[in-house]
C-alpha cells in the first residue's frame with residue numbers, strides 16, 4: 560500500500576544515516592527531496608508568471624523581536640524565496656511594538672501591490688495578540704493560512720490558503736501513495752498551527768480522525784490504533800515504539816532544541832523498526848512547510864486563491 564520509493568527516499572540525510580540501520584532506510588520519508596520537488600514546481604510557475612504577466616511574486620515576512628529560532632526560520636524562508644525567484648522583504652519590528660502599531664504595519668503591507676503574501680512569524684511576544692494580528696492580514700495575502708476566513712474555508716472543505724505544515728504532510732502522503740480514506744488517523748497536539756488544521760484536512764479526505772492532546776487520558780490507547788500518526792506537541796520523544804502498531808505511517812512535526820541539536824516528538828530510532836514510513840527530524844516535515852509557503856506566495860500572486 561505504501562510507496563516508499565516514490566519520492567526519492569533512497570537519499571538519506573547524514574543526520575538520519577547516523578541513527579538508522581541500513582535495513583530500515585527505505586522507510587524514511589525524505590522531506591528535503593520532496594521540498595526540492597515542490598520548489599522546482601514553484602520556480603517554473605514564478606518564471607511563467609514573470610514572462611506572461613510581468614509579475615514577480617513578493618513575500619513580506621514580519622518578525623517581532625529577536626527570538627533566535629524565529630530568526631532562523633525567517634532566514635530559511637528568505638533563502639527559499641531566493642531559490643524560487645520570489646521577491647522577499649524582511650520586516651523586523653522591535654519587541655516593544657504595540658498591538659496598534661503592528662496592525663498598522665500589516666495594513667500598510669495589505670495595500671502594497673508588489674507584496675502578494677504576508678507572513679507573521681509566530682510566536683509573538685506575550686504582550687501581543689496573535690489572533691487579532693492575523694485578522695488584520697488581507698485573507699488574499701494570507702500565505703500562512705491562519706486567517707479565520709481561510710481556516711473557516713478549510714473546515715467546510717474549501718482548501719485555499721491552509722496552514723503550510725499540515726499541507727506539507729498531505730503532499731508527502733500523496734507523493735508516497737498513502738491512502739487516507741477510511742484509515743484511522745491520530746493527530747497528537749491540538750494547536751492552531753498544526754493539530755486542528757491537520758485534523759480538518761484528514762477529515763476532508765475521509766479519514767476517521769482522533770485528536771489527542773495534553774488532557775487526553777491514556778494517549779497510548781489511541782496511538783496504538785493509528786494507521787496514520789501525526790505528532791506535533793514539542794515534547795521530545797513523546798512517542799515510543801511500544802505506543803505504535805506495526806505498519807503505521809508516522810509524521811513527526813515536533814521540534815525541540817537541546818544542546819545545539821534538534822529532536823522530534825517521536826523516538827525515531829526505535830519507532831522506525833515498526834513503521835512502514837516515517838519522517839525524521841530534521842529533514843522531514845520542516846523543509847516541506849517552507850516549500851508549501853513558496854507555493855502559496857505564487858498562488859497569491861497569480862490570484863488563484865482570492866478571498
Ligand SMILES: Nc1nc2c(c(=O)[nH]1)N[C@@H](CN(C=O)c1ccc(C(=O)N[C@@H](CCC(=O)O)C(=O)O)cc1)CN2
Pocket residue numbers: 632635678679680681682703723724752814821840841842843844845846847848849
Ligand atoms: N507564521 C508561522 N510561524 C510558525 C510556523 C509557521 O508555519 N508559520 N511554524 C513553526 C516554525 N517554522 C516556520 O515558521 C519552521 C520550523 C522548522 C522548519 C525546518 O525546516 N526545520 C528544520 C530543522 C532546522 C533546525 O536545524 O533547527 C528541519 O526540520 O529539517 C521550518 C519552519 C512555528 N512558527
